[in-house]
Amino acid sequence: MSQFFQIHPDNPQQRLIKQAVEIIHRGGVIVYPTDSAYALGCHLGDKNALEKIKRIRRLDDKHNFTLVCRDLSEIGTYAKVGNQAYRILKSHTPGAYTFILKATTEVPRRLLHPKRRTIGLRIPENPIALELMRELGEPIMSTSLILPDESEPMMDPYEIRQTLQHEVDLVIDGGYCGMEATTVVNLVEEFPEIIREGAGSLAGF
Numbered sequence: 001m002s003q004f005f006q007i008h009p010d011n012p013q014q015r016l017i018k019q020a021v022e023i024i025h026r027g028g029v030i031v032y033p034t035d036s037a038y039a040l041g042c043h044l045g046d047k048n049a050l051e052k053i054k055r056i057r058r059l060d061d062k063h064n065f066t067l068v069c070r071d072l073s074e075i076g077t078y079a080k081v082g083n084q085a086y087r088i089l090k091s092h093t094p095g096a097y098t099f100i101l102k103a104t105t106e107v108p109r110r111l112l113h114p115k116r117r118t119i120g121l122r123i124p125e126n127p128i129a130l131e132l133m134r135e136l137g138e139p140i141m142s143t144s145l146i147l148p149d150e151s152e153p154m155m156d157p158y159e160i161r162q163t164l165q166h167e168v169d170l171v172i173d174g175g176y177c178g179m180e181a182t183t184v185v186n187l188v189e190e191f192p193e194i195i196r197e198g199a200g201s202l203a204g205f
Contacts, residue, residue, distance in 0.1 A: 002165045004157075009033070009175040012131045020170060021135045028169030029053055031160055032132060033177040034068070034124040036096040036199040037144055037153035038160060040168070041068065041132075044141040045108060053141075056167050058148040065111045066098050066120035067139035070130055074139060075099075075121050078106050085187040088204075092185075094125035096178075096199035100186040111141060118188060128174045144181045155179040 005016045029042050029052050042049035069075050079101035103119040145154045154160050157173035183200030186193040192205050
């Protein structure tokens with residue numbers, strides 16, 4: 001049975017943030033709010049938690065997972081960022097974007113696209129997500145909470161708890177945070193390529 005925390009969307013209670021991070025450290029899978037929709041997350045080094053997320057969403061090995069980071073310096077640890085990509089990242093973060101970049105050796109191989117060795121990275125504009133990462137001290141391995149056979153992310157924390165109470169370890173109710181997945185932008189090549197249009201504006205690309 002999953003735990004259920006109601007965390008204030010603007011002023012997250014530190015006691016609950018610490019408890020949520022303890023659950024992540026213990027190998028738990030959590031549902032947490034971002035600036036685009038609710039997401040599934042776990043510790044980036046935890047293979048069993050990753051497999052649990054794959055089962056929940058029925059993902060194959062070709063899925064590009066995302067590292068949700070707290071700032072640009074953290075992105076630089078996990079991805080190879082050239083000057084052009086850095087300018088785009090700086091002008092569009094934090095925000096509802098996922099950027100595909102070549103990964104560094106800091107990223108566990110099981111998180112990478114098997115052929116392209118790429119990883120998705122994002123910096124959300126959501127106080128709860130940012131506080132979770134600040135307390136954790138590293139990115140959260142993440143993917144949008146879109147269930148099999150659905151095209152839109154789940155948006156109601158109570159419905160999420162009812163549906164996934166035996167699948168995840170914690171559901172964080174952070175209020176309404178949108179129902180549209182991120183805009184995905186490939187920054188591997190010289191010019192940005194829009195992979196998916198979502199919550200993030202296409203202005204500036």
